[in-house]
Amino acid sequence: MNTDIDETIRAALHDRAGGDVHVEGLLAGATRQGRRRRRIHHAMVAGGTAMAVLAVGGVLSALPWGAGVAPGVDTATQPSAQVTGPSAPSPGGPGGSPSAQPSEVAAVGAFRPPTADAKPLAQGGRVGTGQLLHLDAADPAAVRMTWSTGQRHESLTVVRMSAAATFSRYEVLAADTEQGLAAARRGEALPPPVSTDQVTFGGKPATLRLSDRVPGRQSSGSLTWQPTPGTWAQVVVYLDDRPQAGRTEVLAVAGLVRFDRVFRCVVGFRLAWTPSGTRLTDCSFEAVGRPGRVATYSGVRLVTGKAWWWVNNHDRADLDTSGPFVEVEGRRIQSDKNAAGYAYSGTQAASLSPGKPSISQADANRVMGHFVPVPGDFPQAWVQDPLH
Numbered sequence: 024m025n026t027d028i029d030e031t032i033r034a035a036l037h038d039r040a041g042g043d044v045h046v047e048g049l050l051a052g053a054t055r056q057g058r059r060r061r062r063i064h065h066a067m068v069a070g071g072t073a074m075a076v077l078a079v080g081g082v083l084s085a086l087p088w089g090a091g092v093a094p095g096v097d098t099a100t101q102p103s104a105q106v107t108g109p110s111a112p113s114p115g116g117p118g119g120s121p122s123a124q125p126s127e128v129a130a131v132g133a134f135r136p137p138t139a140d141a142k143p144l145a146q147g148g149r150v151g152t153g154q155l156l157h158l159d160a161a162d163p164a165a166v167r168m169t170w171s172t173g174q175r176h177e178s179l180t181v182v183r184m185s186a187a188a189t190f191s192r193y194e195v196l197a198a199d200t201e202q203g204l205a206a207a208r209r210g211e212a213l214p215p216p217v218s219t220d221q222v223t224f225g226g227k228p229a230t231l232r233l234s235d236r237v238p239g240r241q242s243s244g245s246l247t248w249q250p251t252p253g254t255w256a257q258v259v260v261y262l263d264d265r266p267q268a269g270r271t272e273v274l275a276v277a278g279l280v281r282f283d284r285v286f287r288c289v290v291g292f293r294l295a296w297t298p299s300g301t302r303l304t305d306c307s308f309e310a311v312g313r314p315g316r317v318a319t320y321s322g323v324r325l326v327t328g329k330a331w332w333w334v335n336n337h338d339r340a341d342l343d344t345s346g347p348f349v350e351v352e353g354r355r356i357q358s359d360k361n362a363a364g365y366a367y368s369g370t371q372a373a374s375l376s377p378g379k380p381s382i383s384q385a386d387a388n389r390v391m392g393h394f395v396p397v398p399g400d401f402p403q404a405w406v407q408d409p410l411h
Contacts, residue, residue: 128184129312131165136286136308137402144254144282150197151175154288154306154407158195159281166312172288173305173324175199176207193276196257201247204257213259214243220270224248224277231270244273250282289405290321291336292373296393298386301327303410307335319401323409331378332362332387334409336396339372351392362387371396 136156142148144157156170158179167182176198183191196207205212216232223229229248247257258277262269288306305324310317322335342365349358357365362377362384373394375387382390397404 128166129315129317130163131168131310131312131317132163134310134317135159135284136170136289137405139285139287141285143285144197144251146283147251147253148285150177150199150254154303156286156288156308157282157284158197159284159286160195160279161281162279167309169307169309170286170288171305171307173206176203178207191260193258193260195280196259198255199253201249201255204247204255207257208259213245222246224274225250231273233270233273244270246273246277254282256280256282287402287407288321289402289407290323290409291319291371291397291401291405292321292334293395293397293406293409294334294390294393295395297325297390297410298327298382301325301410303408304331306407321405325410327382327386330380330382332381333376333378334390334394335374335376337372337374339367339370342372342374344372349388351388354392356388356391358384358388358391360384364388364391366391366394368394368396 139155141155144150148155148157150157151172151174154172156172156177156179158170158177160168160179160181162181162183164183165181166184167180169180171178171180176196178197179195181193181195183193194208196204198204198207213232214234217235218233220231221228222231224246225248227248227250229246231244231246233244234242243259243261245257245259247255250256258273258280260273260276262272286308288308290306290308302325303323304326307322307324309320311320318338320336322333324331324333344357344365344367346357347359348355350356354366357367359365362375362381364375364387366373373391373396375391377387381387397406
């Protein structure tokens, strides 16, 4: 199991359970059901933003903005491609050895979704409008970046390896109101602050909140401000190895955030059938550093009446394809209980993750039976709307 994934889940479960947990045992069953890696992605994107982070330590080194792989290059199809950026040293702590040495994991660098011809937030753009992504972070140590857009809110989650060999994660949230930031966090409340200070950031008034580390939770820090009229932003940093989050770390991370670009949220699949009345409400795009390359993943949140569900794409090699299987209109798909399911086409795969309430098992199976991977490479062939 990859150490970065292992430690993220371990910390998150510790946070929810209020004590130590054994990730290996809990994930063993999920692995057998074919959920190992992409369930983690779904949890990070759809299940709430309380996934824990470890320390954002070390010096945030400088890297010329725009260095690395040019945006729009699908390095996932180019195994020999190299992404510039600092190599991450070996992570510490429990969790076992990763499948690849951290020094081999590519930094995301300048790898981004395709750009959109739209106004950035710095020029009057609006968050949560269509399948547009307005957030970015100039972080040379990022090894995983996940963008998500919803209705009137957006989020960017960054996983990084710092120069101090400390695994870390932070979130950038944006909404059209300050209250809307809670929706960008998927309703997850932040720990109560022990200090609240009014500061100036980027020439704008901002609120800096810090919390102590308490049993079962990390210390945290957040900065909330209004970078442009009509947009509220928040950076949330969690620190696991210190008694209290420091203002230095929070302000340093906030300094990485950019509001001057717009990207299109695209996905690598189409759904040739969905239940009547289905509409798309959220979209996510993820770039993940792998040895010598950057892999791309995507997903959409769909709503049918009061039911909601996510469909994500995967590499088939990431999933357990042992079954059980059913046949849908002549196509063999993997069907799970509770309306979850998996479909395969060549090296590509998709998963359906149900919400509460969700669509029926029969409808879920039929959706997976009509999963169609987009032929061609990211980003030219990928689409914004998989329903049409």
